[in-house]
Amino acid sequence: MVVLPVRFERSPRLHAMLSEEPHAVGTRVVVQGKRGPEVATVRGEGQAPDPQGRYGAVLRGASTQDLARWEELHRQGEDLKWLLRARARERGLPVKIVAVEFTLDESLVTVSYSAEDRIELGSLIGELRGHTRARVNFAAVGPREQAQMIGTLGACGRENCSSTHLQEFAPVSIRMARDQQLPLNPEKLSGPCGRLLCCLQFEHTQYLDLLAGLPRKNARVCHEGSGACGKVTKLHPLAGTVDVQTDQGLLTGIPAAELTRAPEAPGKGRRPEADA
Template sequence: MEIAEIGSGVDSSEGRLRAYHLFYPVANRRFVGFFEGRRLGAGDKLVANIPFGGMSDNDIVDVLDECRCKGNSETQINVIRIATEEDLRLFRENSEKEEDCMRRASRIIESVGVKMNLINAHLMPFSKLIVLFFSSPSRVDFRPLLAPLGKEFKMSINLQQMSFKAEARNSDCYGICGRKLCCRSISNVVDRSCVTLKKVKEQKESLNSAKMQGPCGKFFCCFAFEEEFYKSQKKNFPSKGDRIVTAPNESFRVVDMNFISQIVKAENEEKGVRSFKRDEIMKSGNGEWRIIAGLV
C-alpha cells in the first residue's frame, strides 16, 4: 500500500494510507495512527484501539494533524474507522455518567482502606468496561477492590496507576506563569524530549530545584520550549573568556551574558566589570570581539 507524502500534491482520493497525530483526551495522551481513505483534518473523530497496560479497547480519539512519522511500538495505535454519529452518542452518554462513577468508586476505595488517589473514571463506549485512573507514591495492591467494584458497577474493572507526571497532565493545575500547565493545554508537549539538567544549565537557571520543578516533580516544560531560542542566541554571543577590545591597549574578558536582556558582562583587572549591549560589539576577522566605532 502506498503511503502518501505531506505536501506532495496528492489529492484526497480513496486508497491512500496516511499517518496522523492523534490525541486521546481521556488520558491526555498523543499517538500516531494510520488511516486509509479520505484525507482527514484537525478535529475529525476516529475509533481506535487504545492500550491500557496489558490490555486494549476501542475508544474515540481526535485527529490533530497529518504527519510523516511512523511512530513506534509505544506510540502507534490501530485506527478502526471514522467515528459515526452513533459512536459519538455512546461516548457522550457515558461521559455524563462518569462523575457519578467517580463518587461511587471513591466511596468504595475509602471503605476498603486502599491508599490511592482516584483521578478519573472512564466508561468505555463499546464494551462493558470501566477504567479507573489513580495515582499513589508506591505500588498498590488493588486486588481487594476488584470484588466490591465489580459488584457495584456490574461490569469489568480496569485500574490504571498513573505517574505523577500523568496526574499533572490530567489535572486543572496552573503553573507559576498563571497559565494552565503546558502538558495539559498543549497536546504535543508530551512528545518533547526530556528536559535534562544540562539544558537547564545552558539556560543559566538557578539550580534550586524548588524553582525549576512543576507539580509533577519534573523540570518545567518551558525549558524544552525555550531551548531553540537559547541555542540560536548562543551563536550570536561571545563565549566566556573571549576578549572584547575597547581600545588599542585595553580589553575586557567576558565573564557572563544574558540572552534575554542582550547584555554581555566583561571584566578588566584595572576597570572592573563593564556591561555591553549585544549591539554595541561585533566579531572581527581574527576572532576577537570589538566595540563598534563611536560607542567607546
C-alpha cells in the first residue's frame, strides 16, 4: 500500500489517496472522493502510509472508457452551467454559476455558485431535473475559490497562483503591503478575485527580517558622515538604505549602518512631577 498525492481538475490542492499499487506521475486514476468516484491525476511519487493518517482511496487506474465517460460528463456540466446562468438571468437571481460537476457514476451533480447574499436556488433544481437524475448539491464559493476554479491571469501575466500551486488560502493583510513599501493602491494590490493579492505573503517574512535592521519611518536619526539630523521619510529594505529629510534638504540612499539615533531635545520626555 502506498499513499499517492493526486490533484483534481479545478483545484491545485493535493489530496492523499491510499493505493494498493503505485502509479506513475501524470497518470489518471479513479479515486473515491468525498462526493463519490472521480477522475484525478497523480502528481507525486508514492510514500509509505502513516498509521494515524486518514486517506481517500485510489480505486483503479483510469481506463479508456473511464476517461471517455469523464469527458462526456465534463461537456454535459459545461452545457448545464450556461443553461443555469441563462435561467438565473431570466429570473433576476443575483447569482453567478461558477461550475457544474458530476461524479463519475453520475449519482451526484455539484453546482458551485457565487452570491453576495443568501439566496434561494430551489427554482433552478427543476431545470436540472430535465437533464439528469443525479442528486443535486449547491455549494457556495467565495471570490478566491471562484478564481481558483475558473482560472485567471494575474498582474504578472501568468496564471493566478490560486489555480496553479496554492494549497490553501493564507490570511493576507494590508500591513504586508506596508511592510514591503508598496503604494497602497487598491487596483494594484488586488487580484482578479477583488481580494488582496495572495503573493503578498510569499516574501513577507524576508521583508520583516530586512526591516528589523532599519530605523522606523518618521524616526529622528543623525548621519555620521555629515552630522546632519532629520526624520526618516522612506525605507528601502532590499537596499538596506533610507531617505532622511533634514533642515538642509533631503538625503537619499543613506545606508542604515551610517545612521545613529538622534539625541532627544532638552526636557523632552520628562515627567511633570520630575520638573516639580
